[in-house]
Structures are given as structure tokens and as C-alpha cells.
Amino acid sequence: xxxxxxxxxxxxxxxxxxxxxxxxxxxxxxxxxxxxxxxxxxxxxxxxxxxxxxxxxxxxxxxxxxxxxxxxxxxxxxxxxxxxxxxxxxxxxxxxxxxxxxxxxxxxxxxxxxx
Amino acid sequence: xxxxxxxxxxxxxxxxxxxxxxxxxxxxxxxxxxxxxxxxxxxxxxxxxxxxxxxxxxxxxxxxxxxxxxxxxxxxxxxxxxxxxxxxxxxxxxxxxxxxxxxxxxxxx
Numbered sequence: 001x002x003x004x005x006x007x008x009x010x011x012x013x014x015x016x017x018x019x020x021x022x023x024x025x026x027x028x029x030x031x032x033x034x035x036x037x038x039x040x041x042x043x044x045x046x047x048x049x050x051x052x053x054x055x056x057x058x059x060x061x062x063x064x065x066x067x068x069x070x071x072x073x074x075x076x077x078x079x080x081x082x083x084x085x086x087x088x089x090x091x092x093x094x095x096x097x098x099x100x101x102x103x104x105x106x107x108x109x110x111x112x113x114x115x
Numbered sequence: 116x117x118x119x120x121x122x123x124x125x126x127x128x129x130x131x132x133x134x135x136x137x138x139x140x141x142x143x144x145x146x147x148x149x150x151x152x153x154x155x156x157x158x159x160x161x162x163x164x165x166x167x168x169x170x171x172x173x174x175x176x177x178x179x180x181x182x183x184x185x186x187x188x189x190x191x192x193x194x195x196x197x198x199x200x201x202x203x204x205x206x207x208x209x210x211x212x213x214x215x216x217x218x219x220x221x222x223x224x
Binding site: 004035040041042043044045058059090092103104106107108109 | 212
């Protein structure tokens with residue numbers, strides 16, 4: 001089954017404790033992206049990747065890191081989480097290198113709480 | 116960059132009625148306009164999209180219209196059913212994709 005998977009689905013952590021949210025897709029998609037969803041703000045892009053070893057900042061990259069060493073995986077790293085990073089996070093992937101042309105497939109989401 | 120505004124933020128309709136959600140965008144270079152449906156506890160899922168060379172597209176009970184001159188596009192759902200209840204997001208994409216803030220649609224049986 002074609003899908004985007006994220007782990008963990010739920011995470012409660014404390015300020016300053018490094019964490020990684022994994023994302024994997026099995027559709028051989030070139031484009032992958034991370035979003036955060038907050039009430040009233042919709043989906044805001046954190047980082048995106050057009051292909052392996054190519055990553056770019058989205059609208060809200062501060063406090064986050066990503067890597068794209070393999071085509072299928074795109075982990076999101078919070079080196080020193082803070083309470084304002086409490087949010088619902090979505091990973092997405094798309095067929096082409098240009099995000100404007102293709103449907104994005106979203107993962108099920110990761111609800112992160114930072115205390 | 117692109118800026119997308121979506122209205123209304125909440126919408127409640129009676130089963131069988133129509134629902135309309137409207138979005139405006141700012142970047143005239145945007146050429147792809149998808150609509151996503153997000154059910155509780157799930158990620159957004161594409162329900163329909165339209166490209167800039169088309170003015171209207173239909174898929175059963177769902178239709179999208181695009182007015183490039185006015186920079187607005189709309190989602191129309193006819194004969195609404197309770198399972199249409201969800202949060203709907205519009206998006207506009209050119210060099211980058213921007214999402215609207217979302218509309219929570221409730222269809223009352």
C-alpha cells in the first residue's frame with residue numbers, strides 16, 4: 001500500500017531534550033516536506049527536500065533540522081525543543097521535484113507536546 | 116511569497132444542502148490549486164485540484180471554480196452528507212505552496 005508513515009504518533013517531552021520524528025514513504029517520491037499545524041494557522045511548511053541531499057527552509061524553520069540521506073526517509077530533528085514547538089506535525093511527499101505540479105500525500109501526523 | 120486566505124473558518128449546513136468555501140491568493144504566478152480534506156485524527160487528503168488553464172472542474176458532488184483575474188477559487192459540495200464533515204484546506208502553489216487556515220464543515224443529519 002502506498003503510504004507515508006511517521007513515528008512516533010504521539011510524543012510528550014521536556015524542554016531541551018533532543019528528539020527525532022521519522023518519516024518514510026514507499027512511493028519513490030522525489031519531494032518531501034514537513035509541516036506544522038496549529039489552530040487558526042493552517043499548515044505551515046518547516047522544511048522541504050526536492051531530492052536526496054537537497055533541503056530548503058520553508059516558512060517556519062527556526063528550531064528544526066532535517067536531513068535527506070535516502071530518497072524514502074526525511075527525519076525532522078528538534079535539537080532543543082521548546083514549548084512553542086508543541087504542535088501537530090505532518091510529513092508529506094510528492095512525485096515531482098516541483099511542488100507546484102503534483103498532489104502531496106500526507107502522513108498520519110505526530111502530536112508533540114513540549115513541557 | 117504567496118498568501119492564501121480562506122473563508123469561512125466554520126460552516127454548518129443541513130444534510131442535503133450545498134456548502135461553499137472560498138479562498139483568495141496573492142501571487143499571480145500560482146498555477147496549481149488543490150483542496151484537501153482532513154478527518155479527525157488523520158492527515159489531509161487531496162479531494163480535488165485545478166490548474167490555472169481551467170476555470171472549473173467537477174468530480175461527482177464536488178466542484179472547484181477558479182477566477183484567475185480576481186485571484187480567487189472556491190470549493191462547492193452539493194447534496195452534503197454527514198461523512199462530509201471534516202476540516203477543508205485550500206492551497207495555492209507556484210514556486211511554493213501555501214495553505215489556507217482551514218474551514219471546519221459540519222453537516223447535520
